[in-house]
Amino acid sequence: xxxxxxxxxxxxxxxxxxxxxxxxxxxxxxFNDATRRVVADRLQNVPERRFFDEPTFALLRxxxxxxxxxxxxxxxxxxPVEAWIDAMLYENRSDGTRYAGAPGKRAAWTAGLAGIEHxxxxxxxxxxxxxxxxxxxxxxxxxxxxxADPAAFDGIDAKSFFRGHLLKESVKIYYAHPFAWNEIGFxxxxxxxxxxxxxxxxxDPWEAREAKMPQKIRGLP
Amino acid sequence: MSTVVSDAQERIRAxxxxxxxxxxxxxxxxxxxxxxxxxxxxxxxxxxxxxxxxAAQLAEAGHSVVAFxxxxxxxxxxxxxxxxxxxxxxxxxxxxxxGGDHPIELGSNNSGxxxxxxxVHFQMVALRFRPEWFTSRTSLGYGHDWPVDWRxxxxxxxxxxxxxxxxxxxxxxxxxxxxxxxxxxxxxxxxALVLAKGAEAMGxxxxxxxxxxxxxxxxxxxxxxxxxxxxxxxxxxAKQSMLVTFxxxxxxHGAEIRDLAMVGRIEVGPDGRATGVHYHREGxxxxxxxxxxxxxxxxxxxxxxxxxxxxPAHPDGLANSSGLVGKNLMVHVNDAxxxxxxxxxxxxxxxPSLAVCEHWNYEDEGKDFDGGYAFMSQGxxxxxxxxxxxxNEGVFGHELRKWMSHYNHMAGLKMVGxxxxxxxxxxxxxxxTDALGLPIPKVSFSYCENDRKMAKHAERFQGEMxxxxxxxxxxxxxxxxxxxxxxxxxxxxxxxxVDAAGRSFDxxxxxxxxxxxxxxxxxxxxxxxxxxxxxxxxxRIIAMARRGDLH
Numbered sequence: 106x107x108x109x110x111x112x113x114x115x116x117x118x119x120x121x122x123x124x125x126x127x128x129x130x131x132x133x134x135x136f137n138d139a140t141r142r143v144v145a146d147r148l149q150n151v152p153e154r155r156f157f158d159e160p161t162f163a164l165l166r167x168x169x170x171x172x173x174x175x176x177x178x179x180x181x182x183x184x185p186v187e188a189w190i191d192a193m194l195y196e197n198r199s200d201g202t203r204y205a206g207a208p209g210k211r212a213a214w215t216a217g218l219a220g221i222e223h224x225x226x227x228x229x230x231x232x233x234x235x236x237x238x239x240x241x242x243x244x245x246x247x248x249x250x251x252x253a254d255p256a257a258f259d260g261i262d263a264k265s266f267f268r269g270h271l272l273k274e275s276v277k278i279y280y281a282h283p284f285a286w287n288e289i290g291f292x293x294x295x296x297x298x299x300x301x302x303x304x305x306x307x308x309d310p311w312e313a314r315e316a317k318m319p320q321k322i323r324g325l326p
Numbered sequence: 327m328s329t330v331v332s333d334a335q336e337r338i339r340a341x342x343x344x345x346x347x348x349x350x351x352x353x354x355x356x357x358x359x360x361x362x363x364x365x366x367x368x369x370x371x372x373x374x375x376x377x378x379x380x381a382a383q384l385a386e387a388g389h390s391v392v393a394f395x396x397x398x399x400x401x402x403x404x405x406x407x408x409x410x411x412x413x414x415x416x417x418x419x420x421x422x423x424x425g426g427d428h429p430i431e432l433g434s435n436n437s438g439x440x441x442x443x444x445x446v447h448f449q450m451v452a453l454r455f456r457p458e459w460f461t462s463r464t465s466l467g468y469g470h471d472w473p474v475d476w477r478x479x480x481x482x483x484x485x486x487x488x489x490x491x492x493x494x495x496x497x498x499x500x501x502x503x504x505x506x507x508x509x510x511x512x513x514x515x516x517x518a519l520v521l522a523k524g525a526e527a528m529g530x531x532x533x534x535x536x537x538x539x540x541x542x543x544x545x546x547x548x549x550x551x552x553x554x555x556x557x558x559x560x561x562x563x564a565k566q567s568m569l570v571t572f573x574x575x576x577x578x579h580g581a582e583i584r585d586l587a588m589v590g591r592i593e594v595g596p597d598g599r600a601t602g603v604h605y606h607r608e609g610x611x612x613x614x615x616x617x618x619x620x621x622x623x624x625x626x627x628x629x630x631x632x633x634x635x636x637x638p639a640h641p642d643g644l645a646n647s648s649g650l651v652g653k654n655l656m657v658h659v660n661d662a663x664x665x666x667x668x669x670x671x672x673x674x675x676x677x678p679s680l681a682v683c684e685h686w687n688y689e690d691e692g693k694d695f696d697g698g699y700a701f702m703s704q705g706x707x708x709x710x711x712x713x714x715x716x717x718n719e720g721v722f723g724h725e726l727r728k729w730m731s732h733y734n735h736m737a738g739l740k741m742v743g744x745x746x747x748x749x750x751x752x753x754x755x756x757x758x759t760d761a762l763g764l765p766i767p768k769v770s771f772s773y774c775e776n777d778r779k780m781a782k783h784a785e786r787f788q789g790e791m792x793x794x795x796x797x798x799x800x801x802x803x804x805x806x807x808x809x810x811x812x813x814x815x816x817x818x819x820x821x822x823x824v825d826a827a828g829r830s831f832d833x834x835x836x837x838x839x840x841x842x843x844x845x846x847x848x849x850x851x852x853x854x855x856x857x858x859x860x861x862x863x864x865x866r867i868i869a870m871a872r873r874g875d876l877h
Contacts, residue, residue, distance in 0.1 A: 201432045202424050203424065291708050291734075292672070296406075296562060298551065304516050
């Protein structure tokens with residue numbers, strides 16, 4: 106996707122499913138014990154910062170707030186994506202693939218975040234967190250478009266980091282959270298009870314009701 | 327890695343004369359056990375579509391069998407959550423290096439680590455090879471012939487389908503007549519009806535996908551409840567994975583399963599024959615003696631083990647006098663076209679691929695490429711869908727959240743496209759080692775011109791069908807799925823690793839039985855072909871044993 110003109114302000118996201126709460130099914134037959142343990146752990150045990158130092162963690166959070174902005178949520182309801190990224194790196198978890206010639210995850214994230222900060226200084230002579238919302242968004246769009254200064258990224262490919270690590274890991278965490286299931290109307294946990302009504306425009310009473318059509322996506326026909 | 331759900335990954339379960347009863351919470355089934363210092367008839371490395379089938383059939387025929395798996399022995403009813411992150415425990419997440427011009431994504435994409443192998447998280451699409459593919463070189467002019475007649479393979483497909491109670495249509499619209507499927511077809515979901523509608527509009531045949539999920543009760547398992555988490559593990563046992571079919575059968579007939587047991591090396595004696603395997607379990611390296619060793623670790627771990635077992639008598643690795651161990655690794659082109667429908671589809675419900683179009687597997691006119699492809703309706707769970715979206719489109723910010731909020735209106739068609747065997751696509755050992763000291767495998771993969779032409783053709787055709795079904799705002803994603811090849815079977819020791827019985831040309835008590843045997847990839851999901859081929863190989867090995875032709 107080409108960098109969007111920062112002058113064009115996008116409209117904020119609004120969920121088509123304002124009345125839906127997947128956690129309302131907690132005591133129903135849509136949740137089994139295994140699922141309750143997993144989801145409770147996710148909601149109650151947000152990992153403490155252990156891998157990044159404080160300034161880098163603050164930068165990561167600022168970047169996440171551009172990737173997945175949640176302005177409508179109070180701080181205690183915000184999905185803290187950065188916490189699980191830090192935990193993944195602290196535990197040095199692999200996802201089964203390391204691309205030849207590319208660094209491991211820890212090195213990639215360290216170089217990638219430093220690269221974003223360098224890029225902010227190169228373009229604006231100030232740090233990423235000091236930029237306006239539009240400037241932050243535009244900066245990341247430029248990185249995705251391959252317009253970053255390669256020297257700033259310490260030998261890693263900036264675009265590969267952006268899509269392959271930053272975006273991918275962020276959505277894996279964000280869309281595994283019940284609040285994200287709510288906003289997209291996902292049925293969520295479904296064992297032992299699954300679903301009866303499978304056809305188009307049909308739903309079981311325990312599925313989300315769409316209150317309005319989803320918003321148009323900019324740039325799509 | 328421990329999880330909040332269970333300690334299956336921490337502590338061995340198949341021990342003390344019992345193994346988990348996969349059909350009951352907290353319960354056990356009796357398991358026979360064999361001493362390490364007495365040679366068993368067969369050691370089998372891996373319990374997926376290859377190993378578990380062989381273990382069950384050989385044990386049933388009266389052979390002593392010990393089957394090893396690096397993964398955990400789960401009870402799906404209590405160990406599986408409705409949660410994508412938690413269920414990552416089913417994947418082979420040990421680091422592997424992926425290179426080449428088009429490096430493939432490993433891990434969740436194509437590699438399982440559990441008793442039952444990748445079938446614990448497979449998508450249950452149960453298709454057969456087109457008959458001509460078994461002679462693709464002779465009949466169609468590409469790839470390599472299989473060392474087996476298609477009619478023999480088709481008779482084993484029928485046996486595999488019966489063993490897994492495949493739910494399928496009464497009449498299958500492509501290829502020679504086949505018997506009816508053992509269980510009735512599933513109801514079509516809204517996402518499957520999108521494919522049907524598009525195909526009807528284009529005048530192309532389609533049908534309900536033969537699916538390895540129960541459409542009626544079977545023993546202690548209930549029929550499918552359409553919860554839609556199939557790809558990350560079925561928590562109700564409707565899915566006919568190897569864990570609830572052939573592994574159970576193997577235990578019943580006296581096979582021993584060793585979970586959390588990583589085989590690192592095959593030992594070869596002074597006579598050049600295999601004598602057993604070194605394996606790591608409960609924190610130490612151990613040794614199991616065997617009269618015959620079968621490697622069933624799939625297309626990466628099987629070559630890795632054979633190569634890592636190099637010894638003075640076999641300096642390039644075992645079974646490798648052809649130099650082909652690890653070579654001719656194949657994947658399926660898994661590119662997809664996605665679009666937004668006016669109506670609600672809610673594709674998270676039911677098995678994700680309930681409708682299929684095999685048109686371009688059976689039609690040879692109008693193609694500018696060799697090989698074929700099928701495509702199916704789709705139903706990815708949220709993080710699966712989101713990762714494919716961001717890695718292909720680079721979308722972020724409010725636009726990403728908006729795009730994802732179309733989730734319930736999305737539909738997609740995704741291909742399973744046959745790539746060509748190429749020697750340069752291969753598995754090797756790197757010079758890095760893992761936590762157990764074993765060399766980390768390095769995988770190299772590059773598409774050839776033919777693969778790319780097929781992907782282009784499918785992008786156009788799938789896009790046309792999705793539009794014909796009424797989808798708007800179409801976009802395209804690229805990925806790969808499945809692994810095939812790496813230890814080709816054939817008739818000629820110079821151009822294949824093992825013979826039609828999976829037996830090494832170099833070491834007569836060493837066998838390979840899994841997807842790595844495929845000479846060609848075929849344009850369908852590989853699991854049924856692996857199961858059918860394993861049933862066939864089991865019959866051959868049993869016959870060899872009866873006539874005294876085994877070690």
